Amino acid sequence: MNLSDIPVILSTGSPTLLSADASATVTDTTCPYCGVGCGVRATRHANGSVEVAGDASHGSNQGRLCVKGSALAETVGLEGRLLHPQVRGADGALQQVSWDHALDKVAQGFKDIIAEHGPDAVALYVSGQLLTEDYYVANKLMKGFIGSANIDTNSRLCMSSAVAGHKRAFGEDLVPGNYEDLELADLVVLVGSNTAWCHPILFQRLLKAKEARPDMKLVVIDPRRTATCELADLHLPVKPGTDVWLFNGLLHYLAQHGALDQSFIDAHTSGLDAALAAAVPRWPRRARTAPMSPRWPRPASWTPKPCVASMRCSPPRRRW
Numbered sequence: 215m216n217l218s219d220i221p222v223i224l225s226t227g228s229p230t231l232l233s234a235d236a237s238a239t240v241t242d243t244t245c246p247y248c249g250v251g252c253g254v255r256a257t258r259h260a261n262g263s264v265e266v267a268g269d270a271s272h273g274s275n276q277g278r279l280c281v282k283g284s285a286l287a288e289t290v291g292l293e294g295r296l297l298h299p300q301v302r303g304a305d306g307a308l309q310q311v312s313w314d315h316a317l318d319k320v321a322q323g324f325k326d327i328i329a330e331h332g333p334d335a336v337a338l339y340v341s342g343q344l345l346t347e348d349y350y351v352a353n354k355l356m357k358g359f360i361g362s363a364n365i366d367t368n369s370r371l372c373m374s375s376a377v378a379g380h381k382r383a384f385g386e387d388l389v390p391g392n393y394e395d396l397e398l399a400d401l402v403v404l405v406g407s408n409t410a411w412c413h414p415i416l417f418q419r420l421l422k423a424k425e426a427r428p429d430m431k432l433v434v435i436d437p438r439r440t441a442t443c444e445l446a447d448l449h450l451p452v453k454p455g456t457d458v459w460l461f462n463g464l465l466h467y468l469a470q471h472g473a474l475d476q477s478f479i480d481a482h483t484s485g486l487d488a489a490l491a492a493a494v495p496r497w498p499r500r501a502r503t504a505p506m507s508p509r510w511p512r513p514a515s516w517t518p519k520p521c522v523a524s525m526r527c528s529p530p531r532r533r534w
C-alpha cells in the first residue's frame with residue numbers, strides 16, 4: 215500500500231471554498247467526529263444551505279479537514295433523521311407513534327422484566343454523546359429509581375483506561391503534550407492507534423513533519439498491520455495482552471543500559487525505584503509477536519523474534 219492510497223489524507227477543507235455572501239452567518243465551531251478537534255467554519259446562507267470549511271486560524275488543523283470533517287455540511291439536513299418515535303409492529307415494520315405511546319411501551323417493558331426477574335435484569339448502555347446533565351438523569355433513573363448499578367457508557371469504556379493511566383502517571387487526567395510536540399519529536403511511538411484512519415489530520419501533520427525531517431522515527435505498536443504502519447520505521451505487532459510486558463521490558467532495558475534521563479527523572483518524576491522493582495519480575499521474555507492475519511501478506515524475510523529488548527519483533531519496512 216502506498217501512502218497516497220490512504221483515503222483519510224485525500225480531502226482538505228479551505229476557507230476559500232466559502233462563497234462571498236454578505237447575508238451569510240459564519241460560526242466558528244469544532245468537528246465532533248474525533249479527538250483531533252479540528253476547527254471548522256460553518257457558513258449558513260440566507261437560503262438555508264450550509265457550507266463547511268476548515269478554520270485556517272485553528273491550531274489543530276490549520277485549515278485542513280479530513281474526509282469526515284469535509285462532509286459535515288451534508289449531515290445538517292433533516293433528511294434521513296429519526297424525527298419521531300417508531301415502534302415495530304407485529305408485521306415487523308416500523309410505525310410512527312406518539313411520544314406517550316413510545317414511553318409507555320418502554321416503561322411497561324422495564325416494569326414487566328423487573329417484576330419477574332428483579333432490577334438487575336435490566337441495564338442501560340448510554341451514548342457517549344450525552345451531556346453531563348443527561349448522564350446525571352440516566353444514572354438517577356437506573357440507580358436511584360430502578361435500583362440497579364447496571365448502567366455504563368461507551369465514553370467510560372473508551373477513555374477509562376487512559377484516564378486511570380494519566381492520573382497515575384501525571385497526577386491528573388490531562389494529555390501532557392500538544393501536536394507541535396509530536397511534530398518536533400525525534401521518536402513518536404503510537405500504541406494501539408491507527409492514527410491514519412482515526413485521527414487523520416494529526417496523521418497528516420506527522421506525515422509532513424517526517425517528510426521535512428526524515429530522521430524523525432515513528433514506531434507503531436499494534437497487533438494489527440494498519441494503514442498507520444505504512445509510515446512507520448518499525449511496526450511491533452505484539453500479541454494482544456502482552457503490551458504491559460513490552461513496556462516493563464523497555465523500562466528495564468533502559469535502566470540496564472544506562473539510558474535513563476536522570477536529570478529529567480530527578481526534576482519531574484517520583485517512584486522510579488518502585489516502578490523498576492515492579493517491572494523487573496515481569497521482564498517480558500514471554501512477549502510474543504501477534505500472528506499475522508492472512509489479509510496481511512507476510513514478507514519472505516519475516517522472522518519473528520520474541521526479543522522485545524532489541525525492538526525487532528517484526529520486519530520493519532525501513533530499518534533504522
Ligand code: SF4
Pocket residue numbers: 245246247248249250251252275278279280281282283284412413414415416
Ligand atoms: S481529523 Fe477529521 S474527523 Fe477528526 S476532528 Fe479533524 S476533520 Fe474531524
